[in-house]
Amino acid sequence: xxxFINDITTFNALQNGDFSKIVSGDINSYKNDxxxxxxxxxxxxxxxxxxxxxxxxxxxxxxxxxxxxKWGNFPSASVAWKLxxxxxxxxxxxxxxxxxxxxxxxxxxxxxxxPQNSLQLVGSAGQTYFSGSQITNFVIIQNANADxxxxxxxxTNIGLDFSLFxxxxxxxxxxxxxTTKNLLFNYTVPQPPYPYGSIVAxxxxxxxxxxxxxxxxxxxxxxxxxFSMNGNLSLLRNEILELSGSINGVPLNTDxxxxxxxxxxxxxxxxxxxxxxxHAGKTESNEETVVDRNTDDVIDxxxxxxxxxxxxxALPKYTYAFSPVFAYKxxxxxxxxxxxxxxKIYNSIRSSFSYFENLGKSNMLNSAVPxxxxxxxxxxxxxxxxxxxxxxxxxxLGYRFNTKKLKYISNLRFSLTAxxxxxxxxxxxxxxxxxxxxxxxxxxxxxxxxxxxxxxxGLNVTFK
Amino acid sequence: xxxxxxxxxxAVLITQSCxxxxxxxxxxxPATDFYASATGADVAxxxxxxxxxxxxxGVGYAGADNGWYDIxxxxxxxxxxxxRTTGDWELTFAQxxxxxxxxxxxxxxxxxxxxxxxxFSSNLAxxxxxxxxxxxxxxxxxxxxRAFFYYLLIxxxxxxxxYTENSxxxxxxxxxxxxxxxxxxxxxxxxxxxxxxxxxxxxxxxxFNKWAGYTLLAKLYLNAxxxxxxxxxxxCIAACNKVAEGxxxxxxxxxxxxxxxxxxYFELFGDVCPDDxxxxxxxxxxxxxxxxxxxxxxxxxxxxxxxxxISAWNGTIxxxxxxxxxxxxxxxxxxxxxxANPFGPKPxxxxxxxxxxxxxxxxxxxxxxGARSQKFWPALPANGGGASNDFPIYRYADVMLMKAECLVxxxxxxxxxxxxxxxxxxxxxxxxxxxxxLTDIYxxxxxxxxxxxxxxxxxxxxxTFTQAHGLAPAVDDHFKLxxxxxxxxxxxxxxxxxxxxxx
Numbered sequence: 008x009x010x011f012i013n014d015i016t017t018f019n020a021l022q023n024g025d026f027s028k029i030v031s032g033d034i035n036s037y038k039n040d041x042x043x044x045x046x047x048x049x050x051x052x053x054x055x056x057x058x059x060x061x062x063x064x065x066x067x068x069x070x071x072x073x074x075x076x077k078w079g080n081f082p083s084a085s086v087a088w089k090l091x092x093x094x095x096x097x098x099x100x101x102x103x104x105x106x107x108x109x110x111x112x113x114x115x116x117x118x119x120x121x122p123q124n125s126l127q128l129v130g131s132a133g134q135t136y137f138s139g140s141q142i143t144n145f146v147i148i149q150n151a152n153a154d155x156x157x158x159x160x161x162x163t164n165i166g167l168d169f170s171l172f173x174x175x176x177x178x179x180x181x182x183x184x185x186t187t188k189n190l191l192f193n194y195t196v197p198q199p200p201y202p203y204g205s206i207v208a209x210x211x212x213x214x215x216x217x218x219x220x221x222x223x224x225x226x227x228x229x230x231x232x233x234f235s236m237n238g239n240l241s242l243l244r245n246e247i248l249e250l251s252g253s254i255n256g257v258p259l260n261t262d263x264x265x266x267x268x269x270x271x272x273x274x275x276x277x278x279x280x281x282x283x284x285x286h287a288g289k290t291e292s293n294e295e296t297v298v299d300r301n302t303d304d305v306i307d308x309x310x311x312x313x314x315x316x317x318x319x320x321a322l323p324k325y326t327y328a329f330s331p332v333f334a335y336k337x338x339x340x341x342x343x344x345x346x347x348x349x350x351k352i353y354n355s356i357r358s359s360f361s362y363f364e365n366l367g368k369s370n371m372l373n374s375a376v377p378x379x380x381x382x383x384x385x386x387x388x389x390x391x392x393x394x395x396x397x398x399x400x401x402x403x404l405g406y407r408f409n410t411k412k413l414k415y416i417s418n419l420r421f422s423l424t425a426x427x428x429x430x431x432x433x434x435x436x437x438x439x440x441x442x443x444x445x446x447x448x449x450x451x452x453x454x455x456x457x458x459x460x461x462x463x464x465g466l467n468v469t470f471k
Numbered sequence: 472x473x474x475x476x477x478x479x480x481x482a483v484l485i486t487q488s489c490x491x492x493x494x495x496x497x498x499x500x501p502a503t504d505f506y507a508s509a510t511g512a513d514v515a516x517x518x519x520x521x522x523x524x525x526x527x528x529g530v531g532y533a534g535a536d537n538g539w540y541d542i543x544x545x546x547x548x549x550x551x552x553x554x555r556t557t558g559d560w561e562l563t564f565a566q567x568x569x570x571x572x573x574x575x576x577x578x579x580x581x582x583x584x585x586x587x588x589x590x591f592s593s594n595l596a597x598x599x600x601x602x603x604x605x606x607x608x609x610x611x612x613x614x615x616x617r618a619f620f621y622y623l624l625i626x627x628x629x630x631x632x633x634y635t636e637n638s639x640x641x642x643x644x645x646x647x648x649x650x651x652x653x654x655x656x657x658x659x660x661x662x663x664x665x666x667x668x669x670x671x672x673x674x675x676x677x678x679f680n681k682w683a684g685y686t687l688l689a690k691l692y693l694n695a696x697x698x699x700x701x702x703x704x705x706x707c708i709a710a711c712n713k714v715a716e717g718x719x720x721x722x723x724x725x726x727x728x729x730x731x732x733x734x735x736y737f738e739l740f741g742d743v744c745p746d747d748x749x750x751x752x753x754x755x756x757x758x759x760x761x762x763x764x765x766x767x768x769x770x771x772x773x774x775x776x777x778x779x780x781i782s783a784w785n786g787t788i789x790x791x792x793x794x795x796x797x798x799x800x801x802x803x804x805x806x807x808x809x810x811a812n813p814f815g816p817k818p819x820x821x822x823x824x825x826x827x828x829x830x831x832x833x834x835x836x837x838x839x840x841g842a843r844s845q846k847f848w849p850a851l852p853a854n855g856g857g858a859s860n861d862f863p864i865y866r867y868a869d870v871m872l873m874k875a876e877c878l879v880x881x882x883x884x885x886x887x888x889x890x891x892x893x894x895x896x897x898x899x900x901x902x903x904x905x906x907x908x909l910t911d912i913y914x915x916x917x918x919x920x921x922x923x924x925x926x927x928x929x930x931x932x933x934x935t936f937t938q939a940h941g942l943a944p945a946v947d948d949h950f951k952l953x954x955x956x957x958x959x960x961x962x963x964x965x966x967x968x969x970x971x972x973x974x
Contacts, residue, residue, distance in 0.1 A: 137520055
C-alpha cells in the first residue's frame with residue numbers, strides 16, 4: 008500500500024497512511040476486540056425457611072489485562088436469617104417480618120480499560136522534518152504494563168430488614184465496608200525512564216464504608232385521610248488507603264494527585280480532599296496574601312507544600328431524602344426533599360469575578376469588589392465554602408374526579424407537578440450541586456448552567 | 472419436614488480455544504513489531520529530531536512557550552512576559568525574570584520532562600540503529616544528539632539522573648555529577664563527531680552534521696569552567712577552528728528594501744536559515760512541524776493585525792536596560808519596536824509601545840508598556856498559533872564570538888579583534904578602537920545573539936547572572952542552577968535537590 012510505513016495494521020488503521028492530498032483525519036478506521044471468559048459456580052441452600060445460604064465463585068479472564076495477570080478469582084458468600092420465623096419471636100406480635108443478612112463478596116472490575124492498554128504502542132504524531140523533507144513522525148504513545156490486572160472490591164455487608172406494627176413501619180438498615188484494591192488508574196509517571204508520561208496501572212487501594220437507613224411509615228390511615236412518609240439517610244466515609252506501589256518492579260511514589268482546583272488524592276484522606284493555602288489578608292496594593300504556615304518567608308504553592316492545610320473534602324459525608332405523601336378524599340399530594348452535606352466547594356467562578364483586575368474599570372459599583380482585592384497569585388481558602396444543601400425537588404398535587412356517573416370516561420385526574428421548587432443552602436454560588444465527576448475540576452464551581460424550575464399541569468383521561 | 476434445595480451450576484468449558492484471552496492487536500503498532508526493521512530504525516532517528524521544534528505543552532528547544540527556551544531566556548535580562556494590569560498573563564514568566572522560581576515551577580518541570588523524553592528517544596534510536604547494523608554516521612548522529620540533551624541537562628540542572636539503556640528502572644538510575652556527565656558528553660562527541668556527514672544543508676538541513684557536532688563540543692569547552700571548575704579555553708579554540716573548516720561565512724548585512732526590517736541580516740531569522748552562516752537550524756512550519764511564536768507572542772493584539780494580519784498576544788517585552796545598550800546605528804536594533812516612530816512597517820493603527828515598564832507582577836504592566844521584538848518577523852504560513860520561521864540553534868557568528876572570547880581569556884585580544892570587528896561591521900558599526908575586553912565580548916554577544924537561547928549560559932559564564940538588572944534584584948548564587956522539579960523528586964526519592972532549594 009502507498010503511504011504506509013509498514014503493513015502491520017492492514018486496513019484496520021487507514022489514518023496511519025500518508026495520503027499527501029488528504030487532510031489527516033479524513034480517513035479513519037479502527038478494529039479492536041475484548042475477550043472475556045468466565046467460569047461460575049453457585050450453591051443456594053435453604054433450611055427450614057429460616058436460614059438461607061448462597062455461595063458462589065467465579066474465575067474471570069479478560070484480554071485487556073497484561074500478560075501476567077489476565078485472570079482473577081472472585082468468591083462471595085451470604086447468609087440470611089429470618090428471625091420472625093423463629094419460635095421465640097412468636098410472642099412479639101408487633102413484629103411482622105424481621106430478617107438479618109450478612110454477606111461478603113469480591114467483585115472484579117475491568118471498566119475504564121480500553122483494549123491494548125497493557126502494551127507498548129507506537130503511533131503517528133504529526134510530522135517531523137528529516138533528510139530534507141517533512142515526514143510522518145512516530146512516537147511511543149503508550150507504556151507497557153505486563154502486570155496490569157483486575158481491580159477488585161471486597162465488600163462486607165450486615166443488614167436488617169424489618170416490618171412492624173401491621174406493616175405500618177417498615178425499612179432496612181445496612182452497614183457496609185468495602186475495600187477496593189489494585190485500583191485501575193491512569194497514573195502520571197516520571198519521564199525517565201518511561202517514554203510516555205502516564206501509564207494505566209493497578210496501584211492504590213480505597214476504603215468505602217457507611218450506613219444506609221431506609222424507613223417507610225404509614226402514619227395516619229383513615230377512610231378519608233392518609234399520610235405516609237418515606238425517608239432514607241446514608242452516612243458515608245471514604246479513605247484512600249494507598250496510592251503508591253510498583254509497576255514492573257519500579258517503585259511508584261504517587262501522592263497528592265491533582266483532582267480539581269486545590270483538591271487532591273492524598274493517602275489517608277478522602278477522595279478530593281482540599282489541601283489549600285489559607286487566606287490572610289491583602290497588601291497595601293490590594294494583592295491577596297496567604298498564611299506562611301512554615302514561616303520560611305516563601306509561599307510555596309506546590310501540591311505538597313507545607314504552606315497548605317487540609318480543609319475538608321469535596322465528597323459529601325451524608326445524603327438524605329424524605330418524601331411525605333398525603334391523600335384526602337379525591338385529593339392527593341406528594342413531595343420530595345433531598346439533600347447532602349459535609350462537603351466543601353471551591354467557588355472558582357466567584358474568585359474570578361472578585362478581583363478588580365478582571366472587571367471593567369469604569370462605571371462599576373463598589374459593591375462589585377466588596378473585598379477590595381485587585382489581584383491574587385493564589386487560589387486560597389477564601390473561596391472554599393460549605394456545600395451542604397436541602398432541595399425541595401418535587402411537588403405533585405392531584406385531584407381525581409368521580410367518574411362513576413360518566414358514560415364514556417373511566418378515569419379522570421387533574422394534576423399539578425412542580426420541580427426544583429426551593430433550595431436551602433449557605434453556599435453563595437448558583438447551585439451547590441455541581442455535577443462534576445472524576446479528575447476534571449472535582450469539587451470546584453467554574454460556573455454551571457442553572458437548573459430550571461418547572462411547573463406542569465396535567466390532565467389524565469381514560470376512556471371507556 | 473425439612474426442605475433442602477440444592478442448586479449447583481458448574482460451567483466447565485473444556486476446549487482450549489474458548490479459554491484464551493490473549494490480546495490481538497489489529498489497528499495499532501506494537502513497539503516491538505514496529506521498530507524491528509530498517510525503516511523502524513530510521514524512524515527512530517527522525518523521532519529524536521522531532522523532539523527539537525518547539526510546540527504546545529512546553530516541549531522542544533525553541534519556537535513555542537513554557538519550556539526550555541522560556542526558562543533559559545526569561546531568567547535573563549533580554550526578555551520577559553509581564554503580568555498585565557488587565558489581568559492577562561500568568562506570573563510564571565515574571566517569576567523567571569525576577570528569579571523567584573520554586574521547584575514546582577511548571578516551565579522547569581516541562582523542560583525536565585522534555586529533556587528526559589528526548590534522552591529516551593535518543594537511547595532508543597542508538598539501540599535500534601546498532602541492532603539494525605545501520606550506517607555508522609547514523610549511529611554517531613543519534614549518540615551526538617543524546618550528548619546534546621545531556622549537555623542541556625547539566626547546563627540547567629547540574630547533577631542529574633544518567634542512563635543510556637532504556638531498560639533501567641528509576642530506582643537504579645544514578646544521579647551523576649555535573650562533571651561526570653560533562654566527561655561523558657565530551658568523550659562521546661570526540662568519538663563520534665568525525666563520523667558525522669560534512670554535508671551542509673540539503674538532506675542535512677536541521678541535522679547534526681560534523682560542523683554542528685564541533686560547535687556543540689566548543690560550547691562544552693567554553694563553559695567547562697562553570698561545569699567542572701577547570702577552564703578549557705584552548706580546547707574551545709581548537710573546536711571552533713574545526714567548525715571553520717566547514718567554510719562558513721557571515722551572511723550579508725546589506726540593505727534590502729524587500730525585507731520588512733530593511734536588511735538582509737534578518738534573513739537569518741526568516742523562513743529558511745541561510746546555509747552560509749547557519750550551522751544548525753530548527754525546521755519550522757506552523758501547525759505541521761513546530762511553530763515560532765516569538766513575534767506573535769510579543770506584539771499587541773491589534774498591532775499584530777495591522778502589521779501581519781494576525782491578532783497577536785501582547786506578551787513578551789524587551790527590558791529597557793537591554794535595549795539602551797544598543798547603538799542607534801546598529802542594524803540589529805531594528806529587531807525592537809517601541810515609540811512613535813518604530814523600526815519596520817508603520818501601517819495605520821500601529822501601536823506606540825513605551826520603552827519603560829514599571830511593574831511586572833502586581834499590578835503588572837499597562838497594556839502598551841514595554842518594547843516588543845520583531846526579530847523573527849513572521850514567515851508564512853502564520854496564524855494566531857505562531858509563524859514558520861526556522862530557528863538558528865547554532866550559527867557561525869556565535870562561533871566567531873566564542874573563539875574571540877577564548878582568545879581574550881588566554882591573552883590574545885589582538886587576534887580576537889578581527890573576529891569581533893567582522894561581526895560589528897556586518898551590523899553597520901565601526902570597528903573597535905582597541906582590542907576587545909571581556910565586557911566588549913559579553914555586550915557583543917548580547918547584541919548579536921539576543922532571543923536565540925544563549926543568554927542565560929553567557930550571563931552565568933560572565934558572572935552577571937545573579938546581579939541586579941532592570942526590575943530584577945540581585946539574587947543568591949544558587950539560582951545559577953534550576954531546581955530539580957518536585958515531580959522528579961517525588962518519583963525518585965534517591966535524587967538530591969540542588970543547594971538552596973530546600974530538602
